[in-house]
Amino acid sequence: MSILIDETTTFIVQGITGREAVNLTRECLDYGAGAQIVGGVTPGRLGRDVHGVPVFDTVAQAVEHHGGPIDGSVVTVPPAFTKDAVLEAIANGIKLVVIVTERIPRRDVAQMVEFAKQHDARIIGPNCLGIIVPDVIKMGGIGGPAKDAAKAYTPGSVGVISRSGGMTTEMSSTLTAAGLGQSTAVSIGGDAIIGSSYAELMPLFEADEQTEAIVIYTEPGGRMEAELAKWVTENDSRLPIVAFMAGRFMDEMPGMSFGHAGTIVEGKADTAAEKIARLAEAGIVVAEEISQIPDIVKSRIAERSAV
Amino acid sequence: MRFFEYESRQIVKAAGIPVSAHGFARTPEEARRIAEEIAAPVVIKSQVLTGGRMKAGGVRFADTPEEAAREAEFVLGLEINGHMPRGVLVDSKVAVKQEFYAGVVWDGIRKQPVMLFSDMGGIDIEEVAETHPDRVGRGHFSNLTEVSDYEAKQVIASIGVTGSALTRATPILARLARLFVRHDMTLAEINPLALLEDGRFVAVDAHMDMENEARGRQQTLLKALGVGDEETRQAREATPFELAGEEVDAQDHRGVAGNVTEFDGNLGLVIGAGGGSLTLFDAVRAHGGKPANYCEIGGNPSVAKACGLAKLVLQKPGVEKIAVMMSIVSNTRVDIVARGVIKACLELGYDPAEKIAIFRIPGAWEDEGFKILKKYGVEYCDRSVSMHEAARRAVEKIQGVAA
Amino acid sequence: MPGTFIDVDVDPAVASDPALAAKLTEVCPVDIYATGGEGGTLSINEGNLDECVLCGLCIDAAPAGTVRVVKLYDEGAVLSS
Ligand code: SF4
Secondary structure, three states: OOOOOOOOOEEEEEOOOOHHHHHHHHHHHHOOOOOEEEEEEOOOOOOOEEOOEEEEOOHHHHHHHHOOOOOEEEEOOOHHHHHHHHHHHHHOOOOEEEEOOOOOOHHHHHHHHHHHHHOOOEEEOOOOOEEEEOOOEEEOOOOOOHHHHHHHOOEEEEEEEEOOHHHHHHHHHHHHHOOOOEEEEEEOOOOOOOOOOHHHHHHHHHHOOOOOEEEEEEOOOOOHHHHHHHHHHHHOOOOOEEEEEOOHHHHHOOOOEOOOOOOEOOOHHHOHHHHHHHHHHOOOEEEOOHHHHHHHHHHHHHHHHHO | OEOOHHHHHHHHHHOOOOEOOEEEEOOHHHHHHHHHHHOOOEEEEEOOOOOOOOOOOOEEEEOOHHHHHHHHHHHHOOOEOOEOOOOEEEEEOOOEEEEEEEEEEEEOOOOEEEEEEEOOOOOOHHHHHHHOHHHEEEEEOOOOOOOOHHHHHHHHHOOOOOHHHHHHHHHHHHHHHHHHHHOOEEEEEEEEEEEEOOOOEEEOOEEEEEOHHHOHHHHHHHHHHOOOOOOOOOOOOOOHHHHHHHHHHHOOOOOEEEEEEEOOOOEEEEEEOHHHHHHHHHHHHHOOOOEOEEEEEEOOOOHHHHHHHHHHHHOOOOOOEEEEEEOOEOOOOHHHHHHHHHHHHHHOOOOHHHHEEEEEOOEOOHHHHHHHHHHOOOOEOOOOOOHHHHHHHHHHHHHHHHO | OOOOOEEEEEOHHHHOOHHHHHHHHHHOOOOOEEOOOHHHOOEEOHHHHHHOOOOOHHHHHOOOOOEEEEEHHHOOEEOOO
């Protein structure tokens, strides 16, 4: 199985007529079994179509046209309009929102997240590339065009969670080359506040029988790794986790942000060194290089099954 | 983006929070005038965007306007952590009965802002939180509705503050919380918040940090404070090399060549994207390499942009070779970046095979890209060579040069 | 002058036809073609040649075989549409 999405998932693309969104739509339609993109929304563009996907002015119109609830939405509208688009999706019954847009102020993200919580919906992102279930479905630009995504991702037992979209593919490709497929890979976004953190996705992977191990990509900034370490310890997780930490050099440069908006060392707990220590305490192996990850994963899976 | 203390005070005051009588001065003469107006002993505080000014001697006391002018002259000429002050704040020396702390920050885990209040003001709040956790009150609040006074009251009362101190501090913390939300702050703190002998509270120092992403919609505030668009207010000022990087990025709207940052090594880096750059920069250092710069290319840059960035890096004094590396790309095109970096070498009269230590960008259009690299004799590799291995090869080559 | 990596070669009959020149100008995503010739005939923005994304839209826009996109880095291989 997979987490979050599977071959039955229906979704819409908000901002579908934008250049990136047009490409993303094509990629998702082409990948795996072909995503069920049941509509697109761009205000004022009712009646058009993008690669055969009908365009609507409102999410409500898309839901009505579909004739029933829609599972998800990929939001690609500009930052100033993102919050409104996400609220619209959730208010119309959508339970899974992938926000691709970057440079959204925290206040807006926090409002969307709070609204989602009230409506029992989940947000992935912002500033992320989405979710992929190898050979089945992808929701978002993750992995790129279908044929490129097929090269990097293969079905298997490793769950991947990454703060960097590009590194989600790099790590999955490394796993694939070593014969380790992925159950689901999620690009969670690199901002300071995101809809779903490592710890919030762990219960889903924990419940997914196909998943036997987790690989995460992480960076300095924020307290998300500490939250994960705490979750793992408190929940006695069955899943071995292998982490890769990039941006170690940033420890020497407090106050500066590289890579993603969320990477800024403001306090001691934000540093790479501190995070590595926290993860290690919780039994999470931190690989020095990405190429070491597959072997560590294999040996950790073997250890667990030997117990 | 960070605000100077004198700006933070203005923001706090505009939100209805009382502040001690003060003025901002750029010259000793202005400092004297402000001291005359205050007509009481004053404190002269350096206005720099860095911590530790107290330790560095950037805070001085003066009893008379003449003394104020003298001290201001000293502080205006005092460099602190590499920053020259923009001016001085001339603040009245208030009769403080007790120092408190009031602050609002984001909690990325709860995804809500949190109000903080302590009766141990005047020192670093993180320290207080560690040594005296019971003396720091906390309260998360919703972002969907405006924070109510009672929420602030609960936080303050939780550490045992009562009486008129409680009723007077409540609106101050609540207003701070509201301005935090209204102005997209990432940090808003008053430290110390002084309780005076007469029972009033005044903000004696304030520190505000606003989210860069919100600059667009906070124009009204920024204009009122006189903060121009050109002021980045980053932790460290951009060097000419970094400004040139920004120009390369701005030359067209295709793709990004962002976050160009200067270091003093000999290996120039044309790397991407966000996470890939962080990984590669670490990898070069882990193998003993000395990067000349950091950067992030991505989002499918034009040939001209890749070329411009590579040229900039190649021309940086001390750069012997460049390494062109990215994590697997799906949007950015391998062939376009290959064209750009080779063109940069050619236009500067260099042999690409000699100047480009390694080219490791796998992904979209790689076959076409590899044809170009092959023609110019540049060493390249596909995804079977890891990012760390590519970095190692680049470092090895350049160390051969140095020897 | 060709670019470092790319050259385009357009038959004179096409280049001198303002309607075709306009069409080429419209389809090329990186502005390699322009109607800067006399009477709106074709001109080439040489500075943009190396920006060619090999999309083949120009080849499809003109009569078969009249526009050739040449990959100078690939022994003069011609892009097929
Ligand atoms: S192939 Fe595409 S980019 Fe190249 S010249 Fe033709 S239209 Fe322009």
